[in-house]
Amino acid sequence: MPPKWYWSIDPNSVPKIVVEPPGPKAQEVIKMDESSIMQSFGRWYPLVIRRGYGPVVEDADGNLYIDFNAGIAVMNVGHSHPRIVEAIKRQAELFTHYSMTDFYYELIIRHASMLRGIVPISGDKRVFYTNSGTESIEGAMKVVRGHFRNQRPYIIAFLGAFHGRTYGSMALTASKPIQRYGFNPMLSNVIHIPYPYPYRCPFGQNLTDEECGEAVLGYLEDWIFSKMIDPSETSAIFFEPIQGEGGYVVPPRNFFPGLRKIADKYGILLVDDEVQAGFGRTGKWFAIEHWGVEPDIITMAKAIAAGLPLGAIVGRASVMDLPRGSHANTFGGNPVALAAGIEVINVISDEDLMVNAQRVGDYIKKRFIEEMDHVELIGDVRGLGLMIGVELVKNKRTKEYATKEIEQVLYESFKRGVAVISAGKSTIRIAPPLNIPMELADKAVNIIIDVIKKVDRERVK
Structure with a gap:
């Protein structure tokens, strides 16, 4: 059974980029942050959150993103779950x-x-x-x-x-x-x-x-x-x-x-x-x-x-x-x-969220594994449930870390409406809310795979 969708936002409308991020409102917040907060941590990209709906987040300028981070594996039940x-x-x-x-x-x-x-x-x-x-x-x-x-x-x-x-x-x-x-x-x-x-x-x-x-x-x-x-x-x-x-x-x-x-x-x-x-x-x-x-x-x-x-x-x-x-x-x-x-x-x-985590997680891993033979950048795919790592390498034989390439993949995915980060030196860290519908997960995977292929092509030119 797919997870319940409590939120008024139409999942079919996600992702939606109405202004290229970071938009003007996001830039204003980022500027104030830099002048008032000790910068002892590094942000992944300029995503300024305003709202959250289940497995979707909205930024300060109204852009909608599929959340493959869950607030760093925190929002397992999704953002703003009405029962919570x-x-x-x-x-x-x-x-x-x-x-x-x-x-x-x-x-x-x-x-x-x-x-x-x-x-x-x-x-x-x-x-x-x-x-x-x-x-x-x-x-x-x-x-x-x-x-x-x-x-x-x-x-x-x-x-x-x-x-x-x-x-x-x-x-x-x-x-x-x-x-x-x-x-x-x-x-x-x-x-x-x-x-x-x-x-x-x-x-x-x-x-x-x-x-x-x-x-x-x-x-x-x-x-x-x-x-x-x-x-x-x-x-x-x-x-x-x-x-x-x-x-x-x-x-x-x-x-x-x-x-x-x-x-x-x-x-x-x-x-x-x-x-x-x-x-x-x-x-x-x-x-x-x-x-x-x-x-x-x-x-x-x-x-x-x-x-x-x-x-x-x-x-x-x-x-x-x-x-x-x-x-x-x-x-x-x-x-x-x-x-x-x-x-x-x-x-x-x-809401059987552990069942959904296993079902959607198996699908996500399968999608990336299917691309391994066609994309040199994808070296390894691993994980359990919705805790999935896709390790990018410059060369499958040497397993050299693709540190520059993963930065490109994360940033370009963000620009296209998927919020995802990395772990280790060059592993895509996939950890969406456990109530993510298969349809949204599939959209996010399509975007990430398309970005990986683009980065893979560009690096060998």
Whole structure:
């Protein structure tokens, strides 16, 4: 069944470019932004958002775009979903804040019960609320070290990982040098190891996917734990089930079962960062479910509350055991955000959005795979559900990153009415709202493929 279309805008009219972007109103906003906001982040292109309708966004000049970003994997239920808007209004009329780490309110229990019901962790579980993904990671770092009473000071993370940019999470992040440049010293005792990236396996390009996974596991056991640190001093392994900013990298089928086995062998906790992959994005509530592995802790944010600032840490009750007074915050578990979060879970369930994510995602991957034999630029297509990466390369044999070409593809797609960004060095990052109709997804794919072919032709002239 296709997703419901709640919005008055006609999906047949999208995309629609009424003035070449950035138009005059957008340019005015951009100019003011540059003079008033610290420019410590880079925008992808001059898209100035005014409204959102499901999987469609409208800019300041009235241009309509198919949203293949979902606000960076946040708007899984689409923009301005009427059920979410109504839930926010209802709660805002009751109360908007009363710190849950100092007092009580019933909304916390309702939402926490729903979270505990959908996370793939068996047995008794506990929840801690945060304001963002990076804060969820920071909190999880305190949980694992506190659980072992700091007798296990080391944490394992992966090269290519993105876990946030505040000080603790930044020590785990290893995606781009600029994210760490100038901020040393990092938090100590974080060890990074290669991630099993099948298309670019760090242990050899001739390895099968499964051999690549085994090589990474062997490196952890035979090198890190044998020559660098004792596993008895390791508290946790933090991982993304699909690396996000690292390039939408999907590890081999054998990797997480093998990682779980190693963790169990040494009493190490597995911390699953689902900040980007969670809440139906991959066709399941949480991406780790595709591997049939239970983590000890799951961190989440982004899509949890349809754009309102909310995050959470959910873990085994036996692990979530920090003593009273050791960790808290003011705004985590904000009641308006929780009201939105309750309705997010209801909407994803009621409207079969995970089924649609799988159906539309399979179609999108199929379309790009069909072009691989005809377009030199398309080197690899991967992903689960609506978390899809299309890696562009200058040459299929050498796999040289197509860094200049992907900038052209993203900008030209934007000019034609598709908002899409990249991950890694040259991977198109496709993550639309889960309620995108097949027809809109098809339009967006047609535009992106046409742009890729155009850039491919021009570069060989």
